[in-house]
Amino acid sequence: xxxxxxxxWGGFAKLVSLNVVLTLIAVLLVLPFTWxxxxxxxxxxxxxxxxxxxxxxxxxxxxxxxxxxxIFFGRWYWNTVFVSSxxxxxxxxxxxxxxxxxxxxxxxxxxxVFFLYLATMMLPGLVMMIPNxxxxxxxxLVDSYAGLVIxxxxxxxxxxxxxxxxxxxxxxxxEAAEIDGATKWQLYWDVVLPLARPALVTLTIFTFIGxxxxxxxxxxxxxxxxxxxxxxxxxxxxxSQGQQTNLLMAAVAMSVVPMIIIFVLMQKQLVKGIMLGxxxx
Amino acid sequence: MAISKKDIKEFAVGxxxxxxxxxxxxxxTVIPLVMSIYMAFTxxxxxxxxxxxxxxxxxxxxxxxxxxxxDPDFPQYFGNTFFMMIGIPFGVAGSLVAxxxxxxxxxxxxxxxxxxxxxxxxxxxxxSFGLLAALGxxxxxxxxLLVSLVGGVFVIGSIGGKTIYxxxxxxxxxxxxxxxxxxxxxxxxxxxxxxxxxLRPLLDxxxxxxxxxxxxxxxxxxxxxxxxxxxxxxxxxxxxxxWRDGETGIISVWLGMILLSLPLxxxxxxxxxxxxxxxxxxxxxxAVASASGELSxxxxxxxxxxxxxxxxxGIGWGRFLxxxxxxxxxxxxxxxxxxxxxxxxDGSAMVLNMVLVGLCCxxxxxxxxxxxxxxxxxxxxxxxxxxxxxxxxxxxxxGAIGSNNMLLYLAGLSGVPQELYEAADIDGASSxxxxxxxxxxxxxxxxxxxxxxxxxGGLQGGFDMARVMTEGGPAGSTTTLAYYIYTQGFNTGRLxxxxxxxxxxxxxxxxxxxxxxxxxxxxxxx
Numbered sequence: 001x002x003x004x005x006x007x008x009w010g011g012f013a014k015l016v017s018l019n020v021v022l023t024l025i026a027v028l029l030v031l032p033f034t035w036x037x038x039x040x041x042x043x044x045x046x047x048x049x050x051x052x053x054x055x056x057x058x059x060x061x062x063x064x065x066x067x068x069x070x071i072f073f074g075r076w077y078w079n080t081v082f083v084s085s086x087x088x089x090x091x092x093x094x095x096x097x098x099x100x101x102x103x104x105x106x107x108x109x110x111x112x113v114f115f116l117y118l119a120t121m122m123l124p125g126l127v128m129m130i131p132n133x134x135x136x137x138x139x140x141l142v143d144s145y146a147g148l149v150i151x152x153x154x155x156x157x158x159x160x161x162x163x164x165x166x167x168x169x170x171x172x173x174x175e176a177a178e179i180d181g182a183t184k185w186q187l188y189w190d191v192v193l194p195l196a197r198p199a200l201v202t203l204t205i206f207t208f209i210g211x212x213x214x215x216x217x218x219x220x221x222x223x224x225x226x227x228x229x230x231x232x233x234x235x236x237x238x239x240s241q242g243q244q245t246n247l248l249m250a251a252v253a254m255s256v257v258p259m260i261i262i263f264v265l266m267q268k269q270l271v272k273g274i275m276l277g278x279x280x281x
Numbered sequence: 282m283a284i285s286k287k288d289i290k291e292f293a294v295g296x297x298x299x300x301x302x303x304x305x306x307x308x309x310t311v312i313p314l315v316m317s318i319y320m321a322f323t324x325x326x327x328x329x330x331x332x333x334x335x336x337x338x339x340x341x342x343x344x345x346x347x348x349x350x351x352d353p354d355f356p357q358y359f360g361n362t363f364f365m366m367i368g369i370p371f372g373v374a375g376s377l378v379a380x381x382x383x384x385x386x387x388x389x390x391x392x393x394x395x396x397x398x399x400x401x402x403x404x405x406x407x408x409s410f411g412l413l414a415a416l417g418x419x420x421x422x423x424x425x426l427l428v429s430l431v432g433g434v435f436v437i438g439s440i441g442g443k444t445i446y447x448x449x450x451x452x453x454x455x456x457x458x459x460x461x462x463x464x465x466x467x468x469x470x471x472x473x474x475x476x477x478x479x480l481r482p483l484l485d486x487x488x489x490x491x492x493x494x495x496x497x498x499x500x501x502x503x504x505x506x507x508x509x510x511x512x513x514x515x516x517x518x519x520x521x522x523x524w525r526d527g528e529t530g531i532i533s534v535w536l537g538m539i540l541l542s543l544p545l546x547x548x549x550x551x552x553x554x555x556x557x558x559x560x561x562x563x564x565x566x567x568a569v570a571s572a573s574g575e576l577s578x579x580x581x582x583x584x585x586x587x588x589x590x591x592x593x594x595g596i597g598w599g600r601f602l603x604x605x606x607x608x609x610x611x612x613x614x615x616x617x618x619x620x621x622x623x624x625x626x627d628g629s630a631m632v633l634n635m636v637l638v639g640l641c642c643x644x645x646x647x648x649x650x651x652x653x654x655x656x657x658x659x660x661x662x663x664x665x666x667x668x669x670x671x672x673x674x675x676x677x678x679x680g681a682i683g684s685n686n687m688l689l690y691l692a693g694l695s696g697v698p699q700e701l702y703e704a705a706d707i708d709g710a711s712s713x714x715x716x717x718x719x720x721x722x723x724x725x726x727x728x729x730x731x732x733x734x735x736x737x738g739g740l741q742g743g744f745d746m747a748r749v750m751t752e753g754g755p756a757g758s759t760t761t762l763a764y765y766i767y768t769q770g771f772n773t774g775r776l777x778x779x780x781x782x783x784x785x786x787x788x789x790x791x792x793x794x795x796x797x798x799x800x801x802x803x804x805x806x807x
Contacts (some may be wrong), residue, residue, distance in 0.1 A: 015439075016402070018385055023435040025379065026449040029679065033452070034430060035475050036464050048473025053422040098302035107295030108288055113303075120310050122794045124741045126763060127783045130770050131316035132309060134325075154305025184294050213458035215745050220771050231459040235749060238463055245467055252460045259456050267448065274688050 040249035047245045061250045070240060072226045073251060076233035081258075083148050083218075083229055084211040090153035091207050092200060099162030100188045104174060114163070117156045125216075133220055143223040152211060158203050161273075165199035166192060202273025205266050209259065230255050320780040321345060327774030345781035354757055361670065362761040366739040368674040370629045372681025373731055379450055379682050380690035381720075383443055402439055406432045447691075450683030457680045462749040465676045469662035469750075480659040488656035495648035502641040503589070509544065509637040510593030516541050516630045517597040520623075521604050527612030529619030531605070536620060537627040538601055544634035545590045620800045621729045628732075663751050669758045673746050686731045693727035694720070733797045740789050762786050 035052055040061055042054040065073050101107075102114050132151055133142075141147030169192060177187050193200070215231040222228055225236065237251060263270065296303070322345065323338050349355060410428065438445045453461065468474050491498075520537045523529040529537075604610065650657050660668040701719045710718070743761030747753045753760035753768065760768075762782065770779030 012397075018382065019402075019435060019439045022382055022446045023431060023438055025382075025682070026434050026438065026446055027431050029453050029683065030430070030434070030449055032461075032464055032468055032679070034426075035468065038426075039467070048478075050478050051423050052475065053426060094302040094305065097298050101295050101298035105291070105295045105298065107291040108284075109292075110295060113299070117306070120306075120314075122737070122790065123310075123314070124783065124786050124790050126741060126766050127317050127780075127787050128310060128313040130766075130776050130780050130783065131313035131320060133771070134316070134320075134776060135308075135313065150305075151309045154302055154309060156306070156310070159302060184298070188298070215459055215748065216767070219748070234459045234463060238466075238749070248463065249467070252464050255460045256456045260452075263451070263455050264448075267444075271688055274685050 036249050036253055040246055040253050042246050044244060044246050058246070061246050062254065065247055065251045065254070068241065068247065070225070071233075071237055071251075072228070073233070073237075073254075075226050076228050076230045077255075079145075079227060080212055080230040083145055084208050086145075086149045087152045087211045088204055088207040090149065091155050091158050092203050094154055095158030095162050095203060096193060096196065096200065097188070098159045099166050100192055102159070103163045103166035104169075104187070104192060105184065117159055121156045121160065129216065129220070136221065142221055143227060145227070147221050148218055148229070152214075152217070155207070158207065161203055161206075162196065162199050165196055169195050198269065198272065201266070201269045205262060205270055206273065209262065212258065317780050317783065320777050321784050322781075323777045325775075325777035325780070327776060341777070345778050346785075348778065349781055349785065357757055358760045358762060358765045361757075361759065362740060362743065362763075364670050365673065365677075365743055365761060366736065367632055367635065368677045368681070369732070369735045369739055370632045371674075371678055372684070373686060373728065373735065374629070375678060375682040376684055376687035377690050377724075377728075379687045380694055381716075383447055383450075383687075383691060384694045399436075399440060402436060406436060447683070447687075450687065452683065453680045454682075454684040459745065459749050461680070462676075462746055466663065466750045469672055471659070471661040471664060474662075476662070477659040484657040484659060488651050491647050491651035491657065495651060498644045498648050502644040505637050505641040505644065506548075506589055509634045509641075510589060512630070512634060512637070513541055513545060513593055514597055514600075516627065517601060520627070521601060523619060523622070524605065525610055525612070527614040529622060530615050533618065533620040533623040534601070534605065537623040538598070540623065540627045540631045541634070542594060542597070543631055544638055545594050547635070548590050548638050621725065625725075625728055625732055663759075664755060666755050666758050669751055669755060673743075673750070673759060676746075686735075689727055689731060690724065693724045697723045733793060736793050737790055740786060740793070 038052045038054060039047060041057045041059065043056075043058060046054060065071065102110060102117075136142050136147050136151075139147075141150070173191055173195075174187060177191050182190070213231060214229075215235075218229045218232050219235070222232060225233075228236065234251060234255060237248060242248060322340055322342060324341050324345075325338055329338075409432070434445075434449065438449075468476050471477055494501075517538065520529065520534055520541075524531075524534050647657075660672075662672040663669050697720060701723070702715060705715050705719060741763050743759070744763040744767060747759050747761060747764040748767070751759040753764050763786070766779045766782050766786070769775050769782065
């Protein structure tokens with residue numbers, strides 16, 4: 001009897017100490033965000049104070065960001081979502097088509113071509129950036145949305161991820177579909193694609209987040225302020241009006257929000273996708 | 282081999298599906314790749330080849346590469362790239378610890394126990410609030426804020442368990458980007474940033490203590506160096522034992538020896554003024570440093586340190602060369618066996634030793650700072666030449682704990698067979714032994730994968746941070762190769778030169794990838 005009680009309290013102590021450690025780590029990691037939100041609610045003069053708390057919450061800071069001179073925050077938001085959506089749609093579409101060809105069709109030279117794809121995955125992206133920029137100049141696509149979207153619409157990584165997943169869908173389905181007289185397109189559209197949904201969702205999230213956060217390419221390509229995406233927009237905000245820390249923090253907070261929403265909604269698929277892409281990598 | 286009609290049809294269908302992708306692949310990967318090689322050997326410059334001017338592009342052979350290696354600033358940028366990779370083992374260790382904690386049992390027992398736990402936790406929280414209010418501490422908003430933050434996370438985490446903590450851990454990594462870099466730039470603000478605001482009272486309290494112990498500081502520094510040296514010898518002994526037992530081949534022993542020796546060799550750069558000159562190559566920086574006398578700050582101790590480090594290096598290398606090439610005791614085994622062990626364990630030991638040597642430097646510098654008029658001052662973080670890289674490393678660590686690596690480790694942990702732990706329990710193994718003899722070897726392939734990927738990422742990294750937070754400065758101290766390529770290619774328009782640098786980067790990435798292909802699988806199978 002006494003043994004049981006000891007064990008109960010022993011387990012209890014362990015549980016509490018574990019939670020204490022985890023809480024401390026979590027709080028340390030979240031503190032910068034806490035400061036960000038609180039600073040965004042302050043009057044500018046309060047920023048340097050020791051206390052993190054605003055005297056009176058200045059909720060209008062968030063509205064003011066949208067009406068600042070030279071800062072097209074709403075426009076940037078829209079640009080980013082627009083560009084990211086297009087990139088995501090095109091990349092998922094082309095990747096799944098290619099993956100279907102690599103994983104479910106048999107043709108001469110298939111494995112060689114796939115190896116070529118694999119080999120380019122290890123190339124540093126920077127190597128291709130410079131000639132790509134030159135080509136964009138030649139095509140006259142600098143400072144246009146098309147120049148942001150088109151080069152990013154094809155991805156060796158996406159193809160690889162989709163192929164890994166499609167390889168695991170039972171081959172017998174193909175045969176069954178063939179007996180029913182389905183064309184290859186029907187096989188792709190009606191059989192394989194619905195079954196590859198988890199991989200599609202994962203790739204969608206990855207691509208969207210990747211292009212939402214992308215700094216390098218838009219920075220190189222975009223010249224007119226009202227065509228900026230959020231990352232470069234924030235950068236120009238920082239360099240032109242960076243002294244207004246409260247407004248800057250409000251903008252930072254708002255630009256992080258879509259990420260958080262996606263993460264909370266899609267957490268499960270995301271974690272699964274990282275395993276899929278990482279473990280086999 | 283006859284090509285039948287069926288073959289052609291299959292090929293046509295296959296390529297048909299591939300078509301949209303392969304067009305893009307050709308246009309944005311293959312063609313640029315070929316172009317990039319060509320550009321690296323030309324003087325392609327946007328100032329000469331644009332809409333308005335089109336002077337002929339000349340093929341300049343290797344002069345871009347010659348220019349690169351004769352650029353006095355280049356060694357610094359090269360070194361910065363590697364310096365920033367010091368953060369990798371720390372980040373990986375952080376995510377491993379986080380994964381191990383999250384993998385512990387949260388809800389052992391039944392629901393009733395959990396309810397009891399919850400009630401007690403809430404009672405404790407309420408009591409601590411009451412206590413704070415009674416002591417009058419709760420009167421300041423900051424205390425309330427911190428206590429409620431801790432309490433909130435604690436209660437929600439205890440109820441929600443793993444998922445809540447995992448989400449909170451993952452948060453910094455997930456949101457990483459321009460936004461969080463801007464946030465950290467504000468946090469690091471030396472005058473009124475929250476970090477320095479919090480540090481100032483702490484350092485004020487610390488100043489008298491440092492003045493008190495300042496006579497001992499030099500001794501402490503030397504003790505730290507001795508510890509670093511002994512640790513080096515210990516790791517050498519471990520390496521040689523593994524070699525004797527036939528668990529590591531000669532290549533990995535050499536790799537391990539080189540990695541382990543690096544911190545002791547680089548000691549010089551911290552303690553000897555001439556090496557400092559090599560690192561700080563820009564003339565302005567030299568002027569600033571020599572004006573403030575910073576360059577000579579450790580010269581009086583340099584000789585001692587050199588002597589010490591030579592002693593340890595000599596003993597270690599002597600033992601190694603004697604055991605391997607003269608006494609030749611040891612099982613013969615494949616030359617590259619155990620190379621993963623060298624990369625991971627010795628790499629981490631190297632970083633640890635670097636930290637020890639760095640700490641020694643800190644102790645030697647402290648008394649000077651404390652005896653200054655204003656006492657110890659918090660660092661200027663990203664606007665300070667010496668602190669800029671460590672600042673970025675701290676920020677990187679913040680994001681690296683709850684990263685994808687943590688999730689990979691969690692997946693790896695769930696794959697460890699439970700029977701191993703049960704067997705260990707029967708043998709009465711301590712939890713450290715359980716970790717070191719079961720968990721760590723079982724996770725070896727995950728660790729190897731993470732390390733290789735991080736190194737590949739690290740070689741190409743540092744652009745976003747440098748662009749948003751420091752613009753590569755102060756005095757080039759945060760300019761990595763990636764940022765250098767950007768400034769050369771897109772700020773000054775020297776596309777040819779930038780291509781040459783990017784091909785150097787490619788060669789390094791390629792080497793690591795080859796290393797992975799050659800040894801990664803073998804290490805996994807062992």
